[in-house]
Amino acid sequence: MLNYFKIAYRNLGRHRRRSILSGLALAMGTALLMFIAAFFQGEMRSSMETTLRLNTGHIQVQDADYDPDKLSVAWEYLIENPQQAVVQIEALEQVQTATPRLMASGIVSVLDESIGVQIMGIVPDSEANDPYRDGLVSGEFLTADDREGILIGYPLAESLGLEVGDQLTLLVNTSDGDVDEQNFRVRGVFSTGTSAYDKGIVFLPLAKAQAFSGAENHASMIFILLHDREQADAVADAIQGEGYQVKTWSEMNELLVLVNDFSNAYLMIINLIVLGVTATVIINTLLMSVFERTREIGILTAIGMKGRQIIALFLAEASLLALGGIAFGSLMGWALSAYFGKVGIYFGDLGISGDMLLQDRIYPYLTFDSAVNLMITAFIITVLASIYPARMASRMEPVEALHGSN
Amino acid sequence: MEVAKLTDVTRVYKIGEVETRALNGVSITIGSGEFTSLVGPSGSGKTTLLQLIGCLDQPTSGRVVINGKETTNLNRNQRADLRKGTIGFVFQFFALIPTLTAYENVEMPLLLNGKNPAERKHRVMELLEAVDLMDRVHHRPDQLSGGQQQRVAVARALATNPTMILADEPTANLDTTNGEQIMDIMKKLNHETGVTFVFATHDPRVIKHANRVVTLQDGLITNDSNTNGKS
Ligand SMILES: Nc1ncnc2c1ncn2[C@@H]1O[C@H](COP(=O)(O)OP(=O)(O)O)[C@@H](O)[C@H]1O
Numbered sequence: 199m200l201n202y203f204k205i206a207y208r209n210l211g212r213h214r215r216r217s218i219l220s221g222l223a224l225a226m227g228t229a230l231l232m233f234i235a236a237f238f239q240g241e242m243r244s245s246m247e248t249t250l251r252l253n254t255g256h257i258q259v260q261d262a263d264y265d266p267d268k269l270s271v272a273w274e275y276l277i278e279n280p281q282q283a284v285v286q287i288e289a290l291e292q293v294q295t296a297t298p299r300l301m302a303s304g305i306v307s308v309l310d311e312s313i314g315v316q317i318m319g320i321v322p323d324s325e326a327n328d329p330y331r332d333g334l335v336s337g338e339f340l341t342a343d344d345r346e347g348i349l350i351g352y353p354l355a356e357s358l359g360l361e362v363g364d365q366l367t368l369l370v371n372t373s374d375g376d377v378d379e380q381n382f383r384v385r386g387v388f389s390t391g392t393s394a395y396d397k398g399i400v401f402l403p404l405a406k407a408q409a410f411s412g413a414e415n416h417a418s419m420i421f422i423l424l425h426d427r428e429q430a431d432a433v434a435d436a437i438q439g440e441g442y443q444v445k446t447w448s449e450m451n452e453l454l455v456l457v458n459d460f461s462n463a464y465l466m467i468i469n470l471i472v473l474g475v476t477a478t479v480i481i482n483t484l485l486m487s488v489f490e491r492t493r494e495i496g497i498l499t500a501i502g503m504k505g506r507q508i509i510a511l512f513l514a515e516a517s518l519l520a521l522g523g524i525a526f527g528s529l530m531g532w533a534l535s536a537y538f539g540k541v542g543i544y545f546g547d548l549g550i551s552g553d554m555l556l557q558d559r560i561y562p563y564l565t566f567d568s569a570v571n572l573m574i575t576a577f578i579i580t581v582l583a584s585i586y587p588a589r590m591a592s593r594m595e596p597v598e599a600l601h602g603s604n
Numbered sequence: 605m606e607v608a609k610l611t612d613v614t615r616v617y618k619i620g621e622v623e624t625r626a627l628n629g630v631s632i633t634i635g636s637g638e639f640t641s642l643v644g645p646s647g648s649g650k651t652t653l654l655q656l657i658g659c660l661d662q663p664t665s666g667r668v669v670i671n672g673k674e675t676t677n678l679n680r681n682q683r684a685d686l687r688k689g690t691i692g693f694v695f696q697f698f699a700l701i702p703t704l705t706a707y708e709n710v711e712m713p714l715l716l717n718g719k720n721p722a723e724r725k726h727r728v729m730e731l732l733e734a735v736d737l738m739d740r741v742h743h744r745p746d747q748l749s750g751g752q753q754q755r756v757a758v759a760r761a762l763a764t765n766p767t768m769i770l771a772d773e774p775t776a777n778l779d780t781t782n783g784e785q786i787m788d789i790m791k792k793l794n795h796e797t798g799v800t801f802v803f804a805t806h807d808p809r810v811i812k813h814a815n816r817v818v819t820l821q822d823g824l825i826t827n828d829s830n831t832n833g834k835s
């Protein structure tokens with residue numbers, strides 16, 4: 199058998215610098231794309247995780263008329279006596295934890311500064327509150343019977359100049375449509391790593407929040423976390439009840455789910471664009487080789503080499519270039535992703551809030567699948583691109599190729 | 605036996621509007637075992653004629669029959685097939701593949717003909733010995749002198765035991781000594797194996813080796829020592 203790769207390898211060595219440079223172009227493209235893929239995935243993963251952990255949970259049970267955007271604590275929108283339902287839901291084996299929460303709107307003011315916030319009444323002991331407990335920057339977490347303690351986020355504490363032990367005034371929109379006002383003492387300051395979230399929310403113990411807002415024995419929702427979020431539909435079906443609405447995470451985060459689903463398509467488009475550029479570099483290199491080796495191709499044809507064998511020779515060259523470039527690029531891309539996957543990339547508060555929460559620091563996360571996908575795509579595109587110069591070489595008439603020989 | 609028979613062959617090159625009649629109605633028959641020289645001034649059509657005999661090119665009109673086989677309607681791949689078993693080429697420039705060693709250059713046509721490794725090795729060594737290059741087997745072309753490169757080219761042309769070897773001014777870029785050596789080798793191979801040689805040249809030192817001299821002028825055969833005697 200004719201060893202195309204041996205010849206191809208030597209041909210690449212003829213213009214070592216040129217070969218290395220075009221291999222490097224492909225390597226850089228691959229590294230960049232691998233990093234982008236890792237970044238994208240890290241972002242999606244973090245955004246999904248953060249949003250579910252902080253915002254929506256995996257399932258929420260609400261009153262049939264509840265509207266999460268209104269933050270109304272009028273009784274008609276709330277669940278009465280949620281405790282019994284909580285116990286029943288927690289009995290389901292797929293459920294990790296379920297806890298009632300009350301959401302109200304209010305204003306925090308200190309001296310002459312005031313900022314609008316969401317007031318969330320929580321059962322302090324519930325493990326659903328771990329992100330806040332673990333994120334405690336200073337002070338203590340709330341206890342269930344605390345009557346004047348409040349927990350605030352780090353960005354809010356910063357902008358109002360508040361420290362643990364300081365006093366603030368909290369205004370609340372009450373159940374009967376009035377406004378009430380009371381002083382609280384900062385028990386603790388937390389940071390979840392998502393400034394957009396932390397700057398707009400304060401926590402009270404559920405009992406205090408209920409008393410303060412006039413919600414009494416009502417809650418806005420039962421917040422449920424599952425062991426496995428894929429079980430959400432099954433669990434939601436199991437806990438349907440008259441007068442309630444049961445919402446799963448995918449229903450509550452339609453935008454996020456959509457973005458997630460399309461992220462692969464986005465990545466593919468970016469891949470094609472970048473690889474298209476690197477492919478032109480490779481095509482260019484091969485075209486140069488074809489023109490330089492016109493006479494050589496003529497000789498090979500003269501001694502009986504066929505068109506497809508000449509194509510194979512150039513494709514072998516492109517494959518070697520692709521393999522080298524992609525291997526090196528993947529190594530770089532992996533190293534970059536691994537390094538930044540550890541230290542993270544700081545973006546700060548991107549100002550996204552509500553439907554999609556992002557951590558201030560994004561940790562690239564490279565999956566095996568996306569790495570392999572990229573490598574295969576890069577290889578195929580490079581080899582496909584080199585078909586053009588290879589065919590061009592194969593179509594040279596031996597006479598023309600040998601022209602200038604005498 | 606005829607190795608090649610060309611009948612009333614013309615070849616017109618067209619570059620843009622300019623037409624060049626490189627051959628203008630040439631008929632020639634090459635017999636087996638000939639050692640024939642094509643002579644004539646530069647531009648007279650020697651290379652064009654060799655390329656037609658060698659199936660590297662196709663005539664504008666006329667017929668080319670190689671080993672009794674009509675080639676007029678063969679496509680590019682069929683012509684490549686015909687060449688690789690029956691015709692060897694030696695060019696004026698030392699047409700070796702620069703990335704391959706002397707050994708690998710001679711081996712290439714054998715690879716293209718699907719010969720097995722043992723056969724290849726035997727044949728390559730035999731040929732390199734015949735052209736006196738046993739001490740340069742694994743050298744690359746750039747490590748060889750012009751004469752050595754041309755000897756490798758001759759060995760390569762002979763590799764597949766072709767019936768005919770076409771050499772286009774094989775000594776033009778060689779000094780007298782190396783030129784003589786190439787001619788001696790070709791003559792010896794012609795004697796020993798009976799392979800037909802046709803070479804284009806305008807070097808008198810080469811012409812004297814030929815046992816048939818065909819003279820070309822402006823795309824026409826003006827003299828053929830073969831028919832001279834008869835007519
Ligand atoms: N590929 C080509 N394209 C155009 N003209 C050519 C080509 N090859 C040869 N010619 C022309 O054809 C004529 C014969 O050339 P050639 O066969 O190379 O002569 P020789 O080998 O005797 O010098 C010359 O006028 C030359 O310029």
Ligand SMILES: [Mg+2]
Nearest residue numbers: 604650651804
């Ligand atoms: Mg010539």
